[in-house]
Amino acid sequence: MGNEADPNLYFSTPGPWNVNATRPIHSPLGEIVYAGTKWGSQATYAHAPPPKFMRPTPHFLLVLTLEGTASYMDETGLRCTLQPGSLIWAAPGVNQSYGPKRGERWSELFLWFRGPLFDTWQGSGFPGERSRHLELNPLNYWTDRLRRILQPSPEAPAESDLARICHFQQWLADALQFEDKRTQTTETLQWRERAEQKLRTGRLTDPSLEEIARSMGMSYSAFRKRFVQMTGKSPGEFRADEIVLRACSLLLETNHNLATIAADLGFHDAFHLSKRFKQVVGMSPQDFRRQNRGR
Numbered sequence: 228m229g230n231e232a233d234p235n236l237y238f239s240t241p242g243p244w245n246v247n248a249t250r251p252i253h254s255p256l257g258e259i260v261y262a263g264t265k266w267g268s269q270a271t272y273a274h275a276p277p278p279k280f281m282r283p284t285p286h287f288l289l290v291l292t293l294e295g296t297a298s299y300m301d302e303t304g305l306r307c308t309l310q311p312g313s314l315i316w317a318a319p320g321v322n323q324s325y326g327p328k329r330g331e332r333w334s335e336l337f338l339w340f341r342g343p344l345f346d347t348w349q350g351s352g353f354p355g356e357r358s359r360h361l362e363l364n365p366l367n368y369w370t371d372r373l374r375r376i377l378q379p380s381p382e383a384p385a386e387s388d389l390a391r392i393c394h395f396q397q398w399l400a401d402a403l404q405f406e407d408k409r410t411q412t413t414e415t416l417q418w419r420e421r422a423e424q425k426l427r428t429g430r431l432t433d434p435s436l437e438e439i440a441r442s443m444g445m446s447y448s449a450f451r452k453r454f455v456q457m458t459g460k461s462p463g464e465f466r467a468d469e470i471v472l473r474a475c476s477l478l479l480e481t482n483h484n485l486a487t488i489a490a491d492l493g494f495h496d497a498f499h500l501s502k503r504f505k506q507v508v509g510m511s512p513q514d515f516r517r518q519n520r521g522r
Contacts, residue, residue, distance in 0.1 A: 237339075242266025242293075244374075246336060251377050252395065254388040255519060257342025259395070260286050262377045264293070266334040269327060281322040286339040287349075290315040290325065291363070291370065295333030299325040303357040309333070312366045314402060316359040318349055323358070336370060338377075344396060353403065361406040365413050372398055372420075387476035389519070418443075419457050422450070426466040430493025436462050471507040474500065478516040485512055 237260075239247040245264050252259040281302070290299075292313040299315055300306045301323030309315070309325065317323060319341070327333040349355070363369045375383065376394045386394075405416075425439045434442075439462070440450035454462050470492050477488045489500040504512045 237261045237263070239263035240265045240268070242334060246374060246377055248377055252388045252391045254342075254392045256389065257340065257344040257392050257396075258388075259377065259392075260339040260341060262336075262338045264334070264336050266294070267332045268334065269330075269332055281324045284317050284319055284321050284323060284339075286319050286341040287345050287354075288315070288317045288321075288323075289338040289340070291336045291373075293334040293336055293366070293370070295327060295331060297325055297327045297333045297335075299323070299360075301358050305358045305360060307360050312362050312364045312369075314359075314361040314363050314369075316354040316361070316399075318354055318358070321358060336373070340395075342392075344392065348396075348399075353399075361402055363402055363405060365416075368413065368416055368420075369398075369402070385476065385480070386472070387479050389475050389479075390472040393472060415457070418453075422454055422462075423458075423465065426462055427469045430491075431467065431470055432493050436466075467503055468507050471504050474504060474512065475508070475515065478512055479519055488512075 237249065239245060242264060243266070246262050247264070248259070248262045250258060250260060251262055290309070292309040292311055294311060297309040298306075299309050301317060301321050303317075303321055305315075307313070315325070353359075373395075376391055376398060379386070379391075422439075422443060425442060436451075437447045440447040443450055445453075451462055454460075454465070458465060460468070474488055474492060477483060477491070481488075483491070485497040485500065489495075489497045492500065494500040494503070501512055504515070508515055510518070
């Protein structure tokens, strides 16, 4: 693989908005090594257009085009033109090169990431032996979601890095789903984001799922059907999983006992929280706290 200490891999240039974050997320499941934006770039790495210069990726790589156009090529056989909304997803060790044509400019948001979670994705074919090229629109929807994961606003509820790496994993899954179903509209994506946000707030049973459905202007049966079609989970399953992620944060960031955390999150008792926690995380809350606290 490439030299991961190479400073050329980890820098940003200013623009309308900026991401410049070294290890913004670090958890036992995976980490974002670096995330950055480059605005108005005129050349690829080492100022040599493809195919005169190819560099190997030291980690998993995402490149999302923000402005302009560029050419991309790599040794997996992928060759394409990048335009606003184009997303490249490459595995570690892939020789690749990309950049604008001579005299032109383009802008990108890029991420280097790694970890056992993403190794598992790679083993299942994501991105797989051939790099992935996806087209995401509307662009602002996808960049805003990703920026909230990478650089949460000070007003946003505090979340553990484990919860945030899971949100990043969901972002990747949604991008793949969007590529498969290009017919999704802006309204559809906004509906899903509103529904998910409502399900993330509150406690396990408060507000009720019926109340959330009414706030979306639907009966619960219609709300449940649409939500399952879009996410593959029922609203109740989604909310329980999200609340378990909040439990992860509380286990790592407070000294509250499990009974207190269960009560705060709306579980009947510590037993019911432990049961759901193990289903989602794969270990008991006690083991999770013991293995991850202080990392």
